[in-house]
Amino acid sequence: MAASLVSLTVSLLIFLHGAPVAVVTTDAATAQLPRSELAAIFRVMADLLGDPTWPQLHPRPCTDTPWPGLQCEIAPDDGRRLRATRLAGCTSAPICFVDDQAAAVELPPALFTNSSSLEQLVLKSNPGLTGVIPAMLSELRSLRVLSLSQNGFRGEIPPELGRLAALQQLDLSYNNLTGEVGVYMLFRRQIPEEIGGMASLSILDLSWNSIAGGVPVALGRLNLLEKADLSYNRLAGRVPPGVGSLRELVFLDLSHNELAGPLPASMAGLGKLQYLLLQDNPIGTAVPAAVVGSLRRLQVLGLSGCNLTGPIPRGAFAALGRLTALSLDRNRLDGPIPASLAALPHLGQLNLSQNRLAGEIALPTEFVERLGRRLDVRGNDELCVGRDRYGGVQASYLGAPPCVTAEGGDGSIGAGTSSSVEGSTGGAATTGRGFRVYEVVGMFGGLVCHIALLLVFYL
Ligand SMILES: *[C@@H]1O[C@H](CO)[C@@H](O)[C@H](O)[C@H]1NC(C)=O
Ligand SMILES: *[C@@H]1O[C@H](CO)[C@@H](O)[C@H](O)[C@H]1NC(C)=O
Ligand SMILES: *[C@@H]1O[C@H](CO)[C@@H](O)[C@H](O)[C@H]1NC(C)=O
Ligand SMILES: *[C@@H]1O[C@H](CO)[C@@H](O)[C@H](O)[C@H]1NC(C)=O
Numbered sequence: 001m002a003a004s005l006v007s008l009t010v011s012l013l014i015f016l017h018g019a020p021v022a023v024v025t026t027d028a029a030t031a032q033l034p035r036s037e038l039a040a041i042f043r044v045m046a047d048l049l050g051d052p053t054w055p056q057l058h059p060r061p062c063t064d065t066p067w068p069g070l071q072c073e074i075a076p077d078d079g080r081r082l083r084a085t086r087l088a089g090c091t092s093a094p095i096c097f098v099d100d101q102a103a104a105v106e107l108p109p110a111l112f113t114n115s116s117s118l119e120q121l122v123l124k125s126n127p128g129l130t131g132v133i134p135a136m137l138s139e140l141r142s143l144r145v146l147s148l149s150q151n152g153f154r155g156e157i158p159p160e161l162g163r164l165a166a167l168q169q170l171d172l173s174y175n176n177l178t179g180e181v182g183v184y185m186l187f188r189r190q191i192p193e194e195i196g197g198m199a200s201l202s203i204l205d206l207s208w209n210s211i212a213g214g215v216p217v218a219l220g221r222l223n224l225l226e227k228a229d230l231s232y233n234r235l236a237g238r239v240p241p242g243v244g245s246l247r248e249l250v251f252l253d254l255s256h257n258e259l260a261g262p263l264p265a266s267m268a269g270l271g272k273l274q275y276l277l278l279q280d281n282p283i284g285t286a287v288p289a290a291v292v293g294s295l296r297r298l299q300v301l302g303l304s305g306c307n308l309t310g311p312i313p314r315g316a317f318a319a320l321g322r323l324t325a326l327s328l329d330r331n332r333l334d335g336p337i338p339a340s341l342a343a344l345p346h347l348g349q350l351n352l353s354q355n356r357l358a359g360e361i362a363l364p365t366e367f368v369e370r371l372g373r374r375l376d377v378r379g380n381d382e383l384c385v386g387r388d389r390y391g392g393v394q395a396s397y398l399g400a401p402p403c404v405t406a407e408g409g410d411g412s413i414g415a416g417t418s419s420s421v422e423g424s425t426g427g428a429a430t431t432g433r434g435f436r437v438y439e440v441v442g443m444f445g446g447l448v449c450h451i452a453l454l455l456v457f458y459l
Contacts, residue, residue, distance in 0.1 A: 031074055031082045033062060120145040129153065133172070135160040147171040149205070154178075157206070162194025169203040173229070177209040189213055191230075196221040207253065208232040215254070220245050227251040231277065234258055241266045253277040255302060261285035268294040279304040279327065287333070289316030300325045304351065311335030312357075317344060325349040329376065333357060337377065342367035351376045358382030360403050365390055373397055 033041070042055040058065045062072035062082050075081040118140050123129060129151035137146065138160035146167060153175040161170075178189040190213020191206065201222045211233040219228070220242020226249060235257040243252075244266025252273060261283035268291050270276075276298060283306040292301060293316045301323065308331040315338070317323060323344050329351040336359040337352060350371060357380040361368075368375060368390050377383055378399035385400045 031062075031080050033060075033072070033082045118143060122147045123151065124148070125150040126152075132156070133158055133161075133177075137161060138163045140164070141166065143167055144200075145169045148175065150174040152176060156189070157192055157195075157211075159192035159194040162192065162197035165197060165199050167198050168200050170198065170201060171203070171205040172209070173205045174208045177206070178211045191216045191219075193218040195219070198222060199224070201225055202248070203227045205229045206233065210234060212236065215239055215243065215259070217242055219243055223247065225249055229253040230257070231255040232257075236260070239263055239267070243267060244269045247271065249273055251275040254281065255279045257281050259283065261288070261306075263288045263291045265291060267291045270295060272297055274299045274322075276300070277302040278306060280306070282307050284309075286310040287313055287316065287328070289313045293317060293319060296320065296322070298323055299346075302327050303331070304328065305330040307331060308333055312338055312341075312352075314338040315340050317341065321345060323347055327351040328355070329353040329379075331355050335359075337361055337363060337383070339363055347371075349374045352380065353377060354379035356380060356382070360384055360386045361389070361398065361400060362386070368395065368398075 038061075041061060045054045045058075045061075046052050072082045119142050121137075121140065121143060122145060124147060129148070130153065132155035133148065133153050135158035137143070138158065140146075141164065143164055144166055146161075146164070147169065149171045150173070153172070154177065156178055157172065161167075164170075189211065191211055193216050195201075195204075195216055196218025199222070202224050204219075204222070204225060204227065207229045208231070211230075213235065214237035215230065215235055217240045219225075220240060223246060225246050228246075228249065228251070231253040232255070235254070236259065238260055239254065241264035243249075244264055247269070249270050250272050252270070252275065255277045256279070259278070259281040262285045263278075263283070273295050274297050276292065276295065277300070279302040283303070285308065287303070287308055287310065292298065292303075295301075296319055298320050299322050301317075301320075302325075304327045308328065310333065312328065312333055312335065317326065318340060321344070324346045326341070326344075326347060326349065330353070333352070333355040334357065337357055339362045341347065341350060342364050348371065353376040357377065359382070361377065361383055363375075375398070380400070383398075383400040384403035385395060385398060386403050389395070390398070
């Protein structure tokens with residue numbers, strides 16, 4: 001039994017529109033919550049706590065037997081009326097809600113009348129919250145924050161939510177959206193285009209669901225969007241060009257989907273983008289240098305596992321002066337490692353492992369020493385380390401054998417003379433064993449950065 005008592009974190013935050021936060025004073029002792037609001041609170045508490053006696057134990061939850069998670073205020077227009085301004089679970093009380101029945105809990109419709117001035121609805125980490133997301137939520141026209149993350153919601157994202165024109169943050173991450181709903185297979189499995197109606201949206205997080213279909217074209221209409229996380233879904237097709245018009249976008253995570261290339265050229269216009277995470281999508285093109293090479297604010301670029309082919313174009317990342325992490329691992333990249341990557345002043349992580357890169361590693365010693373093991377070139381069978389480079393055995397973590405010295409010559413052969421390759425002029429010159437010479441860019445995905453950004457947004 002104890003094993004089935006899963007601790008839940010539930011917080012339901014209710015802020016009433018425009019109402020000044022008033023401390024409940026003695027006046028409040030005589031004030032009343034409107035019956036419908038009281039009923040809604042009783043239902044939420046009884047359902048989420050799994051305790052049907054909660055309403056009897058807390059008949060006047062604002063005043064007589066206050067519950068630590070509930071805050072009330074006097075209605076600004078009527079001193080005899082109270083309003084619930086905040087209802088919180090684990091955030092303020094050590095006792096968490098317990099999912100002992102695993103019964104589906106539904107959100108009471110009384111919360112969703114369009115007279116409600118609820119501004120924030122935050123219900124997180126409650127696997128007992130199942131079923132579909134109620135379309136009635138679209139009645140909460142004052143809603144600015146809607147977070148239903150880490151629950152058990154299934155089925156479609158209600159298109160009606162597109163009517164929430166005041167919504168600034170939508171977080172439906174870590175559910176089972178568009179996963180199967182019982183025997184009913186009629187649900188749409190994609191992100192509704194109606195999402196384009198959320199004209200105030202700045203944060204959109206639909207990550208870790210099972211959403212299929214394409215990246216919605218309407219995403220391009222959300223021109224206040226700063227963070228878009230659609231990672232860990234089943235999105236397929238190409239990224240729509242409209243995404244390139246999101247001028248405020250700072251963070252774009254489309255990783256772990258089934259997206260194909262090429263990326264739209266318009267994405268080069270994402271002038272504020274700092275994080276571009278595309279790893280683990282079958283992009284299947286050359287390194288998209290024309291797009292990413294102009295994203296001057298970019299700090300983290302993740303293109304691991306994107307089935308990229310061809311060489312790393314030399315200099316393609318040269319404009320990315322703020323780049324700290326570049327991951328291009330698990331692709332099919334060939335040719336040499338461009339030494340120009342070492343010129344990126346803030347680059348602290350470079351993952352080129354598991355490609356087909358070849359030739360002498362011609363990165364400057366200072367760069368190799370600075371990155372240490374954050375430079376990963378392992379799993380490129382034809383890379384080699386030049387004689388006397390990088391302190392010999394100390395650089396064995398590079399995983400590349402010494403370059404074989406040609407008889408009588410001082411150049412290295414074996415995998416080719418990448419330093420001379422690097423020194424040759426651009427274009428597609430070939431040297432040594434025929435490596436094409438381009439300028440290239442790398443990419444990197446950073447979970448740490450991702451987490452840090454989430455903290456910034458949610459704290
Ligand atoms: C919502 O409010 C409008 C007026 O603003 C009213 O006509 C409509 O009936 C209301 N809908 C509900 C479900 O209360
Ligand atoms: C999603 O659904 C699958 C089965 O359809 C289930 O095993 C899994 O636990 C669900 N995940 C969540 C977060 O509810
Ligand atoms: C990678 O691209 C090639 C074509 O260039 C294709 O045949 C292959 O299936 C792709 N691999 C993956 C994992 O998408
Ligand atoms: C580089 O990428 C490979 C393959 O994805 C991964 O196994 C390795 O841990 C990464 N290296 C670093 C230093 O992050």
